[in-house]
Amino acid sequence: MNPDLQTITDLFLKDSFTRTEALRRLRLFRQFLTDKIFASKPKSELISQEDGPWLESLASDALRLINKDNLNQYLDALEQTIVDIKPLVIFLPFELPLGELHALGSKIRSMLGPKFLIDIKLDPSLIAGCALVWGGVYKDFSIKAKIEGQRSEILDIFKTLSKR
C-alpha cells in the first residue's frame, strides 16, 4: 500500500470504530476536502458538532498529503479499504452511548489490532453480555446462552423447588 494512503487510512480509522460510522465519516470527509480544495468556503452547516473537531484535526493532517490531483484516488482507495475490512458484529442487549462505543472500540483494538472495525446491533433478548458474528459465524456469549446451556440444571432446580 502507498505510505501516504496508509497514513491517511491510519489517521481516518483512529477515531472511527464502526463500519457505519467510518463510511458516514468518509462521505463527510470527502465533502469536506472537496470544499476545502475546490470551494472558497466550506459548507460547515452540514457538519455536526461531534464530527467537526475530528474533521478539522484529520483534514489538517491529510491536506499535507492530499491535493486536487489525488483527492478522488486516495478517497476511493480509502473507501475500498474500509469496505474490505471484515467487521466484528456485536449484538448487545442495551443501547450503547457514543462515548462508550469509542471506549469499547478502543478496548477491542487494544485486544485485536488497530485496523479493526465493529458493527453494533441491538438484541434485547440476550439479557446481558453479548453475541458475536465473525466471518459469518454466530456465537452467543450472553446470559441467555448460559441459561440455555444450563437449561437442564435450572429445570431440575425448579422441579426440586416445586416438589417441596
Next chain:
Amino acid sequence: MPNLEILLFAIAAGLSIIFLVLFILEQYKNSQLKKTIEDLTSLEKPEKGLEALSVAIKRSQEIISEAETESIKIVSDNRHQTQNLTKDYIEELQNASLDIKNQLAQELRLSVDEFKNYLNELKSLTNESQERLQNQLKGQVNTLLANFEQNLTDFTQKTEKQTTSSVELELKSARSLVESYKQQQLSLVDENIIALLEKTLSLVLAKKLSLKDQLDLVYEALEKAIADKFIV
C-alpha cells in the same frame, strides 16, 4: 315240447308211408293193365282175343274191385290210424301242455326263487354297500370335522394373535402418543419456565446491572471469544 315234435314227426312219417303205399299200388295196377293190353295185342285170333279180352275185363274188374277194396281198406286203416294219431296227438298235446304247464310253473317257481335269492343278495349287497358308504361317510365326516376343528383352532389362534398384536400395537401407539403428549407438555412447561426466567432476569438485570457491569460482561465475552480463538 320235445314230445310234441316227436308226435308231429310221427304223423308226417305215417302220411308219407300211406302215400308211398298208394303210389306203389297205382304203379302195380298200371303194370298189370299194361301187361294185359300187351297180351291182348299179341293174340292172333279174334276169338282168342275176345276171350282174352273178356278174361282181361274180368280180370280188370277183379283188380279194380280188389284195388277198391284195398283202397277202402287202406282209407279205412288210414282213417283209423288218423283217428288214433289224432287221439294220440291230442293226448300227447294235453300231456305236453300239462308238462309245459308244470314245467312253466316249476320254472316260474325257480325263477321266483332265483329272483327272491337275487333280491336277497341285492338286499344284502345294498345293506353292505350302504353300511360301507355309511362308514365311509362317517369317516369322511369325522375327517372333515377334525380338519374343520383344526382349521377353526388355527384360525382362532391366528385371529387371537392378530387381535393381541393389534391391541398391543394400539396400546403401544396410544402409550407413545400419551408419552409424546406428555413430553410436549413437559417441554412446553420447561419452555415456559425458561421463558419466565429469561423475562424475569431481563427485567431484573436491566434495573440492577449498571452500564459498567454490562460492559464488563461484554469485555468478558470478548476475552472468552479470543481465548476460544473464535476471533482470529
